[in-house]
Amino acid sequence: MDNTGIYPKFPNNRPLTQWERDKQLKQKQRLEVAPRSELAVVKLNSTYLLSVDRWYRQRGFLTLLGLAIAGVGLYWVVDFLWMVATGKVPNENGLWPVIFVGCGVLAIIAVLGLSMAGKELFRWTYYPIALDRKHRMVHVFRLNGTVLSVPWDEVFFTLGRGKGIFGALNWDLRGLVLDKDRKTVRETFAFSIVIDQEKAVIAHWEFLRRYMEEGPAAVIDAIRFCMPVDGQREPAAAGRERIFVNDAGMSGAMWLIMWPFNTLHAWARMLAMRTSRIPRWPADIAATLTVAKDDPYVRDASMNPPDLR
Known part of the structure; x- marks a missing residue:
């Protein structure tokens, strides 16, 4: 593409x-x-x-690719934040700051994906x-x-x-x-x-x-x-x-x-x-x-099959 x-x-x-x-x-x-x-x-x-x-x-294509990128990024942001909020990931050895930084990066990727989709x-x-x-x-x-x-x-x-x-x-x-x-x-x-x-x-x-x-x-x-x-x-x-x-x-x-x-x-x-x-x-x-009513060279979608008009 x-x-x-x-x-x-x-x-x-x-x-x-x-x-x-x-x-x-x-x-x-x-x-x-x-x-x-x-x-x-x-x-x-x-x-x-x-x-x-x-x-x-x-x-x-840009819509599909952009929404896919945004969807993956947002999914992991929500998933990581949910694990933190529900206590599934303990705040040990500086793990939470790493998760928050990772979520920030994923959020940026998601925004870039939405920007790509926004081109269409x-x-x-x-x-x-x-x-x-x-x-x-x-x-x-x-x-x-x-x-x-x-x-x-x-x-x-x-x-x-x-x-x-x-x-x-x-x-x-x-x-x-x-x-x-x-x-x-x-x-x-x-x-x-x-x-x-x-x-x-x-x-x-x-x-x-x-x-x-x-x-x-x-x-x-x-x-x-x-x-x-x-x-x-x-x-x-x-x-x-x-x-x-x-x-x-x-x-x-x-x-x-x-x-x-x-x-x-x-x-x-x-x-x-x-x-x-x-x-x-x-x-x-x-x-x-503008087009003359008697123009013999008119071509448009009316010449297509009915489902492609």
């Missing part, structure tokens, strides 16, 4: 690196790869494409990214609820590297907002794809690029499902499906081994979604993201 951008945060207010220059993806340069939507699309039409964020795929609980159901083709703008819903708006042609797109919980490196797709000198990174955002294959990220970039540069007809056939989070909380069945689909390529035995964890992950995802707010664009941005 790779939560780069949350843990750790993207580095900003820094020089653009040579590696980022070497991996730059240019808006006007067509790449001869098959576009991949990567289960990122919330809705698509002739005006704009709405995408989920980098952390949507594994949403619920009581936040927003997702952090949408809107590619406004009509006005050639990119709108990004930030983690703090504010919105970044930047012209499509001014964003420096590049590949990025993130690190999973066990240290494995992944590829992702990032947009860098540069200072006027075009050498200093002021802000970073990332699209939904996080994977160990560079070519898959490039294919997703080409999906987004072709939409903006060539229009919806160039990419509409790549969309099989839309994420059902537009103006609503994710249905439990859709969240469960999104968790389990991550392991779709595993062998049957490995899938069964992962089943208990994925079930807990799906429960934690549902908890995160139920406690979080639905993101809303500011009125001035929402006014630009």
Whole structure:
């Protein structure tokens, strides 16, 4: 599970690196790869494409891990203090001070666990990214609820590297907002794809690029499902499906081994979604993201099976 951008945060207010220059993806340069939507699309039409964020795929993992850490820490704090209060542990050889110090350490660990879970609980159901083709703008819903708006042609797109919980490196797709000198990174955002294959990220970039540069007809056939989070909380069945689909390529035995964890992950995802707010664009941005009634390129969650809408 790779939560780069949350843990750790993207580095900003820094020089653009040579590696980022070497991996730059240019808006006007067509790449001869098959576009991949990567289960990122919330809705698509002739005006704009709405995408989920980098952390949507594994949403619920920080909740599960954080609550587990907090639960273990609090359990042992209560257990040790109960043993002291009931006289099961005598105050001999300085044992009580050691227990109290240990309880303090465990309490700190529990607080850190709750802080981790708080990165998903009581936040927003997702952090949408809107590619406004009509006005050639990119709108990004930030983690703090504010919105970044930047012209499509001014964003420096590049590949990025993130690190999973066990240290494995992944590829992702990032947009860098540069200072006027075009050498200093002021802000970073990332699209939904996080994977160990560079070519898959490039294919997703080409999906987004072709939409903006060539229009919806160039990419509409790549969309099989839309994420059902537009103006609503994710249905439990859709969240469960999104968790389990991550392991779709595993062998049957490995899938069964992962089943208990994925079930807990799906429960934690549902908890995160139920406690979080639905993101809303500011009125001035929402006014630009309109769709014509006769638009032939509208795709949204209504195309999904009934339980995934």
